Amino acid sequence: MSFRGALKARTRNPATCSEGVAGFRVRRFAPSRNDRRISNLIFGALGLVSLALAWEFGHRVFGPFVLPSPVETVSCLVDLITSGQAGPALAVTGANALAGWLVGAALGVALGIAAGVVAPLGAALRPVVTVTLGVPPIAWVVLALLWFGPRGLAPAFTVLVTVVPIVFSAALQGILARDPKLSEMARVYGAPPLLRLRMLVLPQLLDPLLPALATALAFAWKVGVMAEVLGGGTGIGGKIATARAHLDLAETMAWILLVVALLLVCDGLLLAPIRRFLGARRPAAVATG
């Protein structure tokens, strides 16, 4: 039985739960998955509420020129959305981040697999990737602005350059960490290369690759917005830069809130399913050993 299965079986056992005050069940040992989800939600909401309270407190102490109030910020955000400014900016930033992420991920996966399969290529690429990883994203922004001009491709390129090494390393690790015993089995049964790729290599690649893709996507938004702030333009970053120039703190905060909301939506829609998928696969991965 998997660890999670054991956990579940234990919590289902009535002997481990006792009746508490007013008929509420008191959890003595491991909480069930549903209980855990609810308590996670409650405590998560509590965390957000305290953050908002701290924000309000800061506003009262330092005044609106340092920190606009949460209410003012939210109403400004609502204005931005209803006046039709938020939509186009969101679309531009989204296109930059997603395009850079998609192309970067494709490049990273292809290079990572190639480097894992062809050993000399791997030896040649690894230091290159280490160097690339060592260059701070802000330096790439500057270079990209010089190469591509302030509008256009600079944000997408910066995202791409940030994403490639992350995905490359994960893909390479996935290829190198293949179970040699399964490879031997496939060899003995004469499996052709395409079948091996589909049935052995790709499934083993997913474990390290999916989290890396998720991390890279989160980076894509941040780096993309950063490039836009420096380069101007019509994306959210450009709007933040303009609001900053006008010393309009409420609008700056409103745009920041929008970016954060974007990250949360992207996390919920894309990354959470990936985490669940990997969680479901985990016991499978253990059983290979």
Add this chain to the structure above:
Amino acid sequence: MLRFENVTLRYGDGPVLAGFDLAIAPGELVVLLGPSGCGKTSLLRLACGLARASHGRIANTFARTAVVFQEPRLLPWWSALDNAAFGLAANGVRTAERRARAAALLGRFGFSATDLHKRPPALSGGMQGRVAIARALMVAPDLVLMDEPFAALDVGLRRDLQDVVRAAVTETGLAALFVTHDVTEAVRLADRLVVLSPRPARVVHDERTSPVDAPSKIHLAAAALLDRPAVRDALLAATAQV
């Protein structure tokens, strides 16, 4: 025929095999019995091409060789059905046909319709072992190489799977080279018993027998085998060293 001719195999720490000779004829279940670490697994790896001999020649004229490894070596992401059909997939058999054939064989091995779609982690050790054997038998081999496939199982499961193997050999007339260090398993299965010495392995005893099935007789047969000085020296001396 599978023939080892004067085969020498060296790893870093000295020879595993030195001038080794053995031939396996069609239709016989040959049990290789030897102490742990004597080079039994190396023999199988040579036979299926996973290792190369330093010297000598290995000739395999069997049309199709299948291997059952010490561990099931199933693909954890795919169902029991797809795992059993892996060899067929490797041979380009279409999905629907290979699944139908694998389902039929696994059904004979006691798999229910829902079991067929379980992935290996959801299967018990014995069922994983059955899938591994099914995967080997699916490709209609005329030689099966088996490397202590039941070593990790408890006695009851081991008996079941031994019966499965024995029945497959008797029914289809395939040849099998079965490696084990368990004397009772050897006498229960073997048409021919080959006992190897500690490393470097050489044949110290080679006898044609018939499988002993009655529980009361297995231990007598095992004791009779161990009573031979050459066998006792090979199997028990090595145990004493460990």
